[in-house]
Amino acid sequence: MSVLIYIDNKDGLLKKSAFELASYGFEIAKNTNVDTLAVTFGEIADEQVKLLGKYGVKKVIKIINPQLLGFSAQAYSSVISEVALKESAKIVLFGNNFDGRAFSPRVAVKLNAGLAPAVVKLPSSYTPFIVKKRAFSGKAFADIELSSEIKVLTLNQNSFHIVENPVDTTVETFAGTVPAGAYAVKPIEVTINSEKLSVTDAEILVSGGRGLKGPENWGMLEELAGILGAATCCSRPVSDLGWRPHYEHVGQTGKVVAPNLYIALGISGAIQHLAGVNGSKVMVAVNTDVEAPIFEAADYGIVGDVFDVVPKLNQALKKFKESN
Amino acid sequence: MKVLICIGHVPDTTSKIRFTDNASKFDKSDIQFIIGPYEELALTRLLDIKDAGTDLHITAVNVGPVETEATLRKALAMGADEAVRVNAEPLDALFTAKQIAEVYKKGTYDFIVTGKESIDYNGGQVDGMIAEILGIPSIPSASKFEIMGSVAKAEREIDGGKEVVEAAFPFVIAAQKGFAIDPRIPGMRGIMAARKKEILVFEPSEQANITKIIHHYLPEAKSACKKVAADNVEELVRLLHEEAKVI
Ligand SMILES: Cc1cc2nc3c(=O)[nH]c(=O)nc-3n(C[C@H](O)[C@H](O)[C@H](O)COP(=O)(O)OP(=O)(O)OC[C@H]3O[C@@H](n4cnc5c(N)ncnc54)[C@H](O)[C@@H]3O)c2cc1C
Numbered sequence A: 001m002s003v004l005i006y007i008d009n010k011d012g013l014l015k016k017s018a019f020e021l022a023s024y025g026f027e028i029a030k031n032t033n034v035d036t037l038a039v040t041f042g043e044i045a046d047e048q049v050k051l052l053g054k055y056g057v058k059k060v061i062k063i064i065n066p067q068l069l070g071f072s073a074q075a076y077s078s079v080i081s082e083v084a085l086k087e088s089a090k091i092v093l094f095g096n097n098f099d100g101r102a103f104s105p106r107v108a109v110k111l112n113a114g115l116a117p118a119v120v121k122l123p124s125s126y127t128p129f130i131v132k133k134r135a136f137s138g139k140a141f142a143d144i145e146l147s148s149e150i151k152v153l154t155l156n157q158n159s160f161h162i163v164e165n166p167v168d169t170t171v172e173t174f175a176g177t178v179p180a181g182a183y184a185v186k187p188i189e190v191t192i193n194s195e196k197l198s199v200t201d202a203e204i205l206v207s208g209g210r211g212l213k214g215p216e217n218w219g220m221l222e223e224l225a226g227i228l229g230a231a232t233c234c235s236r237p238v239s240d241l242g243w244r245p246h247y248e249h250v251g252q253t254g255k256v257v258a259p260n261l262y263i264a265l266g267i268s269g270a271i272q273h274l275a276g277v278n279g280s281k282v283m284v285a286v287n288t289d290v291e292a293p294i295f296e297a298a299d300y301g302i303v304g305d306v307f308d309v310v311p312k313l314n315q316a317l318k319k320f321k322e323s324n
Numbered sequence B: 001m002k003v004l005i006c007i008g009h010v011p012d013t014t015s016k017i018r019f020t021d022n023a024s025k026f027d028k029s030d031i032q033f034i035i036g037p038y039e040e041l042a043l044t045r046l047l048d049i050k051d052a053g054t055d056l057h058i059t060a061v062n063v064g065p066v067e068t069e070a071t072l073r074k075a076l077a078m079g080a081d082e083a084v085r086v087n088a089e090p091l092d093a094l095f096t097a098k099q100i101a102e103v104y105k106k107g108t109y110d111f112i113v114t115g116k117e118s119i120d121y122n123g124g125q126v127d128g129m130i131a132e133i134l135g136i137p138s139i140p141s142a143s144k145f146e147i148m149g150s151v152a153k154a155e156r157e158i159d160g161g162k163e164v165v166e167a168a169f170p171f172v173i174a175a176q177k178g179f180a181i182d183p184r185i186p187g188m189r190g191i192m193a194a195r196k197k198e199i200l201v202f203e204p205s206e207q208a209n210i211t212k213i214i215h216h217y218l219p220e221a222k223s224a225c226k227k228v229a230a231d232n233v234e235e236l237v238r239l240l241h242e243e244a245k246v247i
């Protein structure tokens, strides 16, 4: 029996989220006395996948199959399910990202498994199996009970700490079977965004709202993001107005994020905005309006004009970074 | 062409969330229910495609008790041609997906459209489950959609970018932001026409629930926001470093 973790890998490098998943998976495996295994697709160097060993993963199964012609939710889910059955996985774990959300429902159906999406904690009980998940777009949480023999979970990003549990890792390859017709939906073209750090991966986010007045004023936000090693993002009207690219839009209808630090600049803090960002560990707000609801969600606030505060903050942070 | 669009019945995005029965149930009192915002975008796009001349027959489907008919009625007012309600509480994603797959099998639909997730339990499950039950491809988190004769073209968001796909029918496509720009507001004519349209009611097929929501929590109350003077940004830097330890 095992806990099987799906690790996404598009550029041959593992992301921090992979180690979060491994740490979470290992903790469940330890509590249920089974091994932690991982599955990933494509050519990825053994030294890379072996990094998972530091977080308790005993075996990594690399899927190499020339019939896999790029992303296909149907094909990938089918092969992941095959691996799960072969390895008698009782828990199949995904990140709650685009891949995890595409594969987990299909894998759950294949394995007759209950699915707990967007979990934020370790299970509070194993028999019965109960785990806490995000609900109502971050306005609440819910305990979900899964009564199936196999369980599929997707772990919300940034909700579990990375813990080292070094073990020796072996690497195997497996081909799996690609179902007929899976490529009736054919990938034609992939475009990668120009930003270096994606909004969902960043540990610090600098977010701008309509208070910034226009796209020409984002220079100081980019500077702030640069100093902090952060990514930039924005409220919905800002992306609707075309001031910023749509993939930067966070909130209920945009991306759901959970960085360590979220800096909201000129954002009023509408309930739909907060729904996507209230998982942030620490929130800072700068707004001219002392009554703005963002101050109810923020941990630290400055009532002030972004055009005055942000340049000063950039200076102060530069000084801080130089001396630390 | 015939399309089945899955319409969720969810609390309005501005709702204050409360629970009853020892926090085991969502408190529906004083809550206004709406069409899920992603399904609203999805339906808008289908209507735009139809208005641009593609022959498209749109069936809205919901799995829910009788009270959800108001939401289906709104989909009809927006312009859906007909509506089907499967008469059951949608307590489990697999159960819901199974019901929709059955509706699909009863008709002669060419494809299925859903939203990327329902905004109550944020599952993002039903679309992929329907596709897997039916053994057909799926296009998750789609931000653009076009029909070009016998194929469809879609764009989907991926981690750090986007991907264009070409799809032969049938498939399940889940709409997210971008699918349409603004949701269509039903006009007076649509509302009048919707009153005359019939909502077909189907009884559910057997499918055991394997998941169950047993308890709800509200997020822990935040401590009051610490205010820092605008001319003292150094203090904010210090707090973020020494107290919050995030920089
Ligand atoms: C179904 C639905 C879904 C939605 N989904 C989302 C979503 O996903 N994400 C999202 O963000 N919104 C969403 N919204 C929109 C949301 O309701 C708000 O309209 C939006 O978040 C407001 O954006 P904003 O804070 O940038 O702009 P505003 O509300 O206009 O706020 C601008 C703020 O900037 C402040 N300000 C102005 N000038 C300055 C200055 N010089 N210095 C400092 N502060 C200044 C003002 O005091 C104000 O508080 C959704 C709405 C609906 C109905």
Ligand SMILES: Nc1ncnc2c1ncn2[C@@H]1O[C@H](COP(=O)(O)O)[C@@H](O)[C@H]1O
Binding pocket: B006, B007, B008, B009, B036, B038, B039, B061, B062, B063, B064, B090, B093, B096, B113, B114, B115, B116, B117, B118, B119, B121, B122, B123, B124, B125, B126, B127
């Ligand atoms: N009870 C339901 N009836 C009809 N469609 C639904 C229902 N629940 C979910 N859906 C559809 O499935 C999508 C994903 O829902 P979920 O898996 O619940 O997040 C939604 O955006 C809807 O399009």
